[in-house]
Amino acid sequence: MSANRVAGVLKARPNAPLRAATSGPHNCPxxxxxxxxxxxxxxxxxxxxxxxxxxxxxxPVQPAADPPQGGRRTNPDPRRDDGPATGHGHGHGHGHGxxxxxxxxxxxxxxxxxxxxxxxxxxxxxxxxxxxxQQRTGADLGFGQYPVNAVIVSAAAGSCTQGSPDESGCVVLxxxxxxxxxxxxxxxxxxxxxxxxxxxAVGDHVVLSYAGxxxxxxxxxxxxxxxRGMPLLVLALVFAAAVIVLGRWQGVAALVALGLSxxxxxxxxxxxxxxxxxxxxxxxxxAGLIMFVVxxxxxxxxxxxxxxxxxxxxxxxLIGLLSVVFSAATSLTGLDExxxxxxxxxxxxxxxxxxxxxxxxIGALGVLDDVTVTQTSAVWExxxxxxxxxxRQLYKAGQRIGRDHVSSAVNTLVLAYAxxxxxxxxxxxxxxxxxxxxxxxxxxxxxxxxxxxxxxxxVAAVPITTxxxxxVAIREPAKSSGRSGGSVADRVGRAAAxxxxxxxxxxxxxxxxxxx
Numbered sequence: 246m247s248a249n250r251v252a253g254v255l256k257a258r259p260n261a262p263l264r265a266a267t268s269g270p271h272n273c274p275x276x277x278x279x280x281x282x283x284x285x286x287x288x289x290x291x292x293x294x295x296x297x298x299x300x301x302x303x304x305p306v307q308p309a310a311d312p313p314q315g316g317r318r319t320n321p322d323p324r325r326d327d328g329p330a331t332g333h334g335h336g337h338g339h340g341h342g343x344x345x346x347x348x349x350x351x352x353x354x355x356x357x358x359x360x361x362x363x364x365x366x367x368x369x370x371x372x373x374x375x376x377x378x379q380q381r382t383g384a385d386l387g388f389g390q391y392p393v394n395a396v397i398v399s400a401a402a403g404s405c406t407q408g409s410p411d412e413s414g415c416v417v418l419x420x421x422x423x424x425x426x427x428x429x430x431x432x433x434x435x436x437x438x439x440x441x442x443x444x445x446a447v448g449d450h451v452v453l454s455y456a457g458x459x460x461x462x463x464x465x466x467x468x469x470x471x472x473r474g475m476p477l478l479v480l481a482l483v484f485a486a487a488v489i490v491l492g493r494w495q496g497v498a499a500l501v502a503l504g505l506s507x508x509x510x511x512x513x514x515x516x517x518x519x520x521x522x523x524x525x526x527x528x529x530x531x532a533g534l535i536m537f538v539v540x541x542x543x544x545x546x547x548x549x550x551x552x553x554x555x556x557x558x559x560x561x562x563l564i565g566l567l568s569v570v571f572s573a574a575t576s577l578t579g580l581d582e583x584x585x586x587x588x589x590x591x592x593x594x595x596x597x598x599x600x601x602x603x604x605x606x607i608g609a610l611g612v613l614d615d616v617t618v619t620q621t622s623a624v625w626e627x628x629x630x631x632x633x634x635x636x637r638q639l640y641k642a643g644q645r646i647g648r649d650h651v652s653s654a655v656n657t658l659v660l661a662y663a664x665x666x667x668x669x670x671x672x673x674x675x676x677x678x679x680x681x682x683x684x685x686x687x688x689x690x691x692x693x694x695x696x697x698x699x700x701x702x703x704v705a706a707v708p709i710t711t712x713x714x715x716x717v718a719i720r721e722p723a724k725s726s727g728r729s730g731g732s733v734a735d736r737v738g739r740a741a742a743x744x745x746x747x748x749x750x751x752x753x754x755x756x757x758x759x760x761x
Contacts, residue, residue: 351720355551362558363537369530374513375520393425393453394472400447405437414438418445420453420468426460434468443471495543502539509534510607518603524596525565528603532561532610540614549625552717556617556710561610564702568605571698572598577691601691609699616654616703617710620647624714628721639715647707655700662696 399419416438421431434453436442445451450472458465488496514531518524536557544550572579579597588595624643628634634642663670666689673683683689 351717352548352551355548355555355717359551359554359558362533366530366533366537369526370513370534373517373522373527373530375516375522378516378520390454390456391425393455393466394423395420395451395453395468396423397421397445397447397449397451398431400445403435405435416445418468420451420466422453422466425453425455432463432466434463434466436468499543502542505538505542506535509538514603514607518595518600519591521595524599524603525569525606528606529561529565532606533558535610536561536614540618544618548717548721549621549714552714553614553617553621553710556621556706556713557610557613559709560613560617560702560706561606563705564609564613564698565602565606567698567701568602568694571694572602572691575690575694577601577694578687579691581688581691601695605695605698608695609702612654612658612699612703613706616647616650616706619650620707620710621714623647624711624718625721628718634719636715636719639718640711643711643715644708647711651704651707654703658699658703659696662692666692 397418398421401417403415403417405415414437415435418434418436419431420434422428436445445468451468452470452472453466454469456465456467485500488500490496492499509531513534514527517527536554540550540554540557544553577598579599579601584595584597584600588597620643623646624639627639627642669688673686673689676683684693
């Protein structure tokens with residue numbers, strides 16, 4: 246286009262935008278028409294035509310300079326209003342944010358739902374605890390053995406019987422006692438070298454069993470075990486340090502909660518069962534106490550924690566119901582070798598099947614806590630990342646997370662039980678019996694019921710907890726921080742939650758942009 250023609254156009258149309266009469270680098274007029282190969286704008290159709298008409302009716306706008314570091318960037322999509330914009334335009338998106346949540350009402354409902362269970366746990370503790378019961382222990386039950394710490398100072402091959410010429414069947418140990426009735430005294434102990442006897446060496450710290458007879462007679466003592474106090478203490482300190490380094494104050498709270506769990510087990514569950522109370526009822530009350538104390542102490546008093554507690558309660562009730570039904574259906578008695586020995590020592594009857602059911606309930610509680618807390622936290626983080634999600638969307642997203650978690654949790658539970666029963670499984674493998682006969686035996690069948698019932702409870706905990714968490718989370722206040730504020734995890738979550746809703750904006754090449 247020649248210069249004279251350009252001047253004529255400007256005289257004829259003095260108010261026309263300059264960009265409509267300029268030329269590109271190849272003497273082609275630059276118009277606002279989209280190149281043929283460029284995809285349509287998001288929204289397409291008549292919306293795109295309206296935008297082009299609006300652009301043609303307004304003077305060209307120079308591209309804004311990049312904001313300074315730490316500033317706020319303008320939203321590229323005019324249909325979304327993410328925050329206060331710098332300029333005169335305003336968005337016409339009709340997202341008015343979530344409705345005013347009834348958080349206090351939801352917390353009140355959760356408190357009303359959980360209060361009866363908490364009260365029942367406290368009342369059960371007061372009714373079942375053996376306040377006036379004096380449990381017989383030690384010599385009163387025929388256990389006339391007392392532990393004595395000692396260290397091995399010498400070891401040599403010797404005869405298993407005194408005066409025998411054969412000196413290859415046993416080892417004669419010189420053992421120096423560290424405490425007991427004769428501390429610092431050295432005695433000789435003869436131990437066999439068969440495969441079922443531990444191997445002892447000089448310097449090993451061992452435990453002697455003292456029968457309480459003549460303390461000067463070496464036959465009153467017997468080497469029964471190793472001392473493991475110091476290695477276990479070091480391992481416990483390493484564990485505590487790892488938890489505190491990762492969890493900080495929450496890790497400290499978790500360790501305190503772990504200690505309280507042991508207090509409930511040792512101080513309430515065991516004495517109550519030994520006093521003759523129903524083992525299943527004692528286990529249910531003890532599990533309730535542990536659950537309330539551990540979850541609230543570790544995670545604080547909040548609607549999120551209350552949701553996890555409610556999900557754990559419902560799942561634990563399902564596990565207890567299934568264990569009662571299937572232990573009766575499979576005729577499990579619970580009278581394995583250890584239980585039979587315990588009943589023989591106590592001299593009082595104990596509900597062996599109830600003891601089995603108590604073990605199932607307490608064993609499943611720890612894994613249930615993990616699943617319910619994880620599901621509740623996942624739903625809350627999804628809600629925090631995208632407050633506009635509905636209950637159905639939160640539930641489906643939480644379910645997708647729960648499927649991955651529960652599959653690994655079930656596998657962990659199965660392998661844990663299999664690892665504990667590995668010697669028993671090896672013995673049955675050598676017995677020559679069929680798989681059906683091995684599985685249906687008392688010792689293996691109770692582990693199968695324990696594993697499958699616990700796994701069913703884990704699977705059920707995911708939809709139960711997710712549904713409750715989604716219903717509570719959508720009524721909780723949406724705590725949204727500024728776009729430049731919040732932690733890295735918050736910003737990543739917001740970006741992930743909105744990435745699917747943000748249209749892709751393609752920039753035109755510089756030589757094709759309007760106004761150039």
